[in-house]
Amino acid sequence: MDFLIFKAPILMVQASMDGILLGVLFALVAYGMALQWGVMNIINIAQGELVIMGGYIAYFMYTAGIPPAFGVIVSPIIMYFIGWSLYKTIINRVVERDMFISILATFGISILTQQLMNFVFGADVVVAQSNFGTTMLFDYSVTLPNAKIFSALVSIVFAVALVLYMKKSKLGRAIRATSQNQRAAKILGVDTEKVYAATFGINAALCGVAGSLIAITFTLHPYIGLPYTVRSFMIVIIAGLGNLPAVALSGIGLGVFEEFADYILGTEFRIAAVFLLLVVILVYRRFKLSRKREYLK
Amino acid sequence: MRNLKLSIVLLSGFLLAFSSIAFAKVKGDTITLGAAVSLTGKYSTNGKNTKNGYDMAINRINKLGGVIVGGKSYKFKIIYYDDESNGGRAAQLAERLIKQDGIKYMLGPYSSGMTKAIAPVTEENKIPMVEANGASRSLFTKGYKYLFAVLSAANQYLEVAIDLAVEKNGGKGVRIAMAFEQDAFSQDVKIGVVEAAQRTGSEIVIDDNLPKELNDMAATLSKVKALKPDVLVVSGHTKGALTAIRQLSEMRVNVPMLAMTHCDAGKLSKQHGEKAEYALCAAQWHKSLTYEDNYFGNGMDYDRDYTAEYGSAPPYQSAESSAALLVWKAAFERANSFDTEKVRDALAKTDMQTFYGNIKFSNTGQNIAKPMVLFQVRCDGGKCANKVVAPTKWASAKLVHPVPTWSNR
Structure with a gap:
C-alpha cells in the first residue's frame, strides 16, 4: 500500500486524466465486441488480434512516410473488408452453432493471425511516431501526451458516428432488428446473412481504428492482442450487451480504477484489482437479480 | 499390394533408423552439434540473431582449418530445430536431438526461459551444453554440471x-x-x-x-x-x-x-x-571493445564481416552466440577426444579470450571473466x-x- 497519491493530490488529476484517456480507447474496442456479441451471439477471442492488425496498417503507413495518424481513416476501411472476408470464409459456418464452437473458431483465428503478423511484420516490438507533442497543465505538474488526447477524441467521434448510423441508416436498423429477434427479422425480409457480414466487418473496422491509435500511443507486437481482448470482454460483461453509454462509462471507469489501483496497491496488483472488481460486480448483480422474482428460475 | 505396403513401411523404418545413426555426434570428419532455436514465435528475431551467430562461427572455423583432434581436422555442423518460442517444445526438441539424432554436444537456445527448459534434459543425459543466451541467475544456482554460459548473469x-x-x-x-x-x-x-x-x-x-x-x-x-x-x-x-x-x-x-x-x-x-x-x-558486448581472437579479429572486424554477411549490424545476441562455438572448438582441442566427460572437463577449464570478451567458467558454469x-x-x-x-x-x-x-x- 502506498499513499503517495493522497500526499500529492495533483497526482489524482494526472491519474484520472490518464485513466479516462485510456478507458475511452478500450471502450471503443469493447463497443465492437458488444455489438457483435449482441447481434451474432459470438464472443470474438480474436478481437485483440484485429486491433493489432489495424495497428500494423498504421505502422506500415508510417514506415512508408505517411503520418500514422491517417491510419484512423485507412485502417478501418481495410479492416472492414478483412472482417467481412473472415465472416464469409469462417464465421458463417459457426454463427448458428452454439457459443462454444464460435469461441473455438475465433480462438483459431487469433492464433493464425498472430503467426501471420509475425511472419509478415516480424516479432520485433515497433512504435509509430506521431510527434504530436504534449499538453501541460497546472504548471507542468500534469502532462498529457497529445497522442492520447487525439486517440480519445477519435474514439469518441467514431463511437458517436456509429450510434447515429445504427439509429438512422437502413442497415443500422436491420442490425438492430436482427439483434432483437433474428427469426422475426428474417421473416420480415431482413437479409440476416448480410447483416452478420456487415456486423463482423464493422467490428473489425472499429478494431482497426483502435489499433492505429494504439500504434501512436503504445507499442505493437504480434502477440500483444490478448490484453485488449480481455479488457474489452470485461467492459462488456460489466456494461451488458447493446448498451452503448454503459460501455463507454464502464470503459472509462475501468481505466480510472486501474490507474488508482496502480498508485495505491502497486503496479503489480493493477490487473488483479480489475479482476477483483469484476468479481464484486458480478456477485452484486447476482444479488440484485435474486431479489427480483421474475428472474429466478 | 499388402506386401508392397509392408515393405514400404519396413524400408522407411530402416531409413529412419539409419538416418539417426548418420547424424550421430562425430562421423567421418564432421562434429555435429544440436540446437533448438526460436525461428518462429515471439522470440524469432533474436532466435534468428542467435542462429546467424552460430552459422557465422562454424563457417569461419571450418574455413580456417576446423577443429584439430588427434591430429585430424574436423568440421563443425549444427542440426537446428525450431522451438516455436515455447519452453515445452524446446525441451521436447532437446530430447529428440539427444535420443533420436544422437547428439552429444549441445548449443543453447535463445532466452533464459528456453535455456531453463532445456537444461534439465541435457543435464539428465549428461550432454554438455554451451549456451550464449540464457542469463537468468537461477540457471546457475541449481548445481548444473553440464551447462556453460558465455554471457554475464542477469544480476x-x-x-x-x-x-x-x-x-x-x-x-x-x-x-x-x-x-x-x-x-x-x-x-x-x-x-x-x-x-x-x-x-x-x-x-x-x-x-x-x-x-x-x-x-x-x-x-x-x-x-x-x-x-x-x-x-x-x-x-x-x-x-x-x-x-x-x-x-x-x-x-x-x-x-x-x-x-x-x-x-x-x-x-x-x-x-x-x-x-x-x-x-x-x-x-553484454559492444563492437568497440578491444578483445581479440584468431578467428574473428576484434569487435570491429566482427561487426564488418557480420554486416557483409547478413546485411545488418550484429546485436550482442549474435556475438555471444559466435563466441560459444569458439569455446566448443577450444574445448575439443584441449580434450583431444570426443568423449563427452573429457570434453565437459575441458569446457570447465576454459580460460580464453575471444573477440566477445574473456571467458572463464565458475563451478556453476557462469562466465566470470567478462564485465x-x-x-x-x-x-x-x-x-x-x-x-x-x-x-x-x-x-x-x-x-x-x-x-x-x-x-x-
Whole structure:
C-alpha cells in the first residue's frame, strides 16, 4: 500500500486524466465486441488480434512516410473488408452453432493471425511516431501526451458516428432488428446473412481504428492482442450487451480504477484489482437479480 | 499390394533408423552439434540473431582449418530445430536431438526461459551444453554440471549504472526508482540493482513491478515526476524499453539518469531517434571493445564481416552466440577426444579470450571473466548511436550526467 497519491493530490488529476484517456480507447474496442456479441451471439477471442492488425496498417503507413495518424481513416476501411472476408470464409459456418464452437473458431483465428503478423511484420516490438507533442497543465505538474488526447477524441467521434448510423441508416436498423429477434427479422425480409457480414466487418473496422491509435500511443507486437481482448470482454460483461453509454462509462471507469489501483496497491496488483472488481460486480448483480422474482428460475 | 505396403513401411523404418545413426555426434570428419532455436514465435528475431551467430562461427572455423583432434581436422555442423518460442517444445526438441539424432554436444537456445527448459534434459543425459543466451541467475544456482554460459548473469546488468550514479553523486548514496517486468530475467536484473543499492547506501523510492501485458507506464512515470529520484532503472525487454522512452518523452518526465536493458534489441536509437538520447543501456558486448581472437579479429572486424554477411549490424545476441562455438572448438582441442566427460572437463577449464570478451567458467558454469558494458545513446544531427561510457577502459565517450531536462533539449 502506498499513499503517495493522497500526499500529492495533483497526482489524482494526472491519474484520472490518464485513466479516462485510456478507458475511452478500450471502450471503443469493447463497443465492437458488444455489438457483435449482441447481434451474432459470438464472443470474438480474436478481437485483440484485429486491433493489432489495424495497428500494423498504421505502422506500415508510417514506415512508408505517411503520418500514422491517417491510419484512423485507412485502417478501418481495410479492416472492414478483412472482417467481412473472415465472416464469409469462417464465421458463417459457426454463427448458428452454439457459443462454444464460435469461441473455438475465433480462438483459431487469433492464433493464425498472430503467426501471420509475425511472419509478415516480424516479432520485433515497433512504435509509430506521431510527434504530436504534449499538453501541460497546472504548471507542468500534469502532462498529457497529445497522442492520447487525439486517440480519445477519435474514439469518441467514431463511437458517436456509429450510434447515429445504427439509429438512422437502413442497415443500422436491420442490425438492430436482427439483434432483437433474428427469426422475426428474417421473416420480415431482413437479409440476416448480410447483416452478420456487415456486423463482423464493422467490428473489425472499429478494431482497426483502435489499433492505429494504439500504434501512436503504445507499442505493437504480434502477440500483444490478448490484453485488449480481455479488457474489452470485461467492459462488456460489466456494461451488458447493446448498451452503448454503459460501455463507454464502464470503459472509462475501468481505466480510472486501474490507474488508482496502480498508485495505491502497486503496479503489480493493477490487473488483479480489475479482476477483483469484476468479481464484486458480478456477485452484486447476482444479488440484485435474486431479489427480483421474475428472474429466478 | 499388402506386401508392397509392408515393405514400404519396413524400408522407411530402416531409413529412419539409419538416418539417426548418420547424424550421430562425430562421423567421418564432421562434429555435429544440436540446437533448438526460436525461428518462429515471439522470440524469432533474436532466435534468428542467435542462429546467424552460430552459422557465422562454424563457417569461419571450418574455413580456417576446423577443429584439430588427434591430429585430424574436423568440421563443425549444427542440426537446428525450431522451438516455436515455447519452453515445452524446446525441451521436447532437446530430447529428440539427444535420443533420436544422437547428439552429444549441445548449443543453447535463445532466452533464459528456453535455456531453463532445456537444461534439465541435457543435464539428465549428461550432454554438455554451451549456451550464449540464457542469463537468468537461477540457471546457475541449481548445481548444473553440464551447462556453460558465455554471457554475464542477469544480476550484473545494471549494477554498474548504480555505481556510476553514486560516483557522480560524490560517493554518497542515491535515490533509485525501479520499474521491472515480472519475468525471470528482469527480476534477476532487479536483484543486482537492489544489492548495489544496499552496498552503496542508496534508497529505493519507487519499486514497481510491471505485469507482462502492461504497455502503459504512465502511473509509474507520474510517481517519478512527483518523487524526483536520481536514477530511474527500467527493465522489461524491448517492450519496456520502447514504452519507457515513448512515455518519458511524451509526459516530459525529467530524471538525471535513466538506465535500461534491451536498448539495442529494441533498436531504440532508430525507432525513437533523439527522444532516446542519453538513455544508458546495459549490454553484454559492444563492437568497440578491444578483445581479440584468431578467428574473428576484434569487435570491429566482427561487426564488418557480420554486416557483409547478413546485411545488418550484429546485436550482442549474435556475438555471444559466435563466441560459444569458439569455446566448443577450444574445448575439443584441449580434450583431444570426443568423449563427452573429457570434453565437459575441458569446457570447465576454459580460460580464453575471444573477440566477445574473456571467458572463464565458475563451478556453476557462469562466465566470470567478462564485465557488462554500459553505453549511452548519443545523437548528432538526427543520427543516433550507442557510445560506450563504462567500464572506463573502453569508454569512447564521456557520460552525460545529469541528463538535460526536456525543455533544454
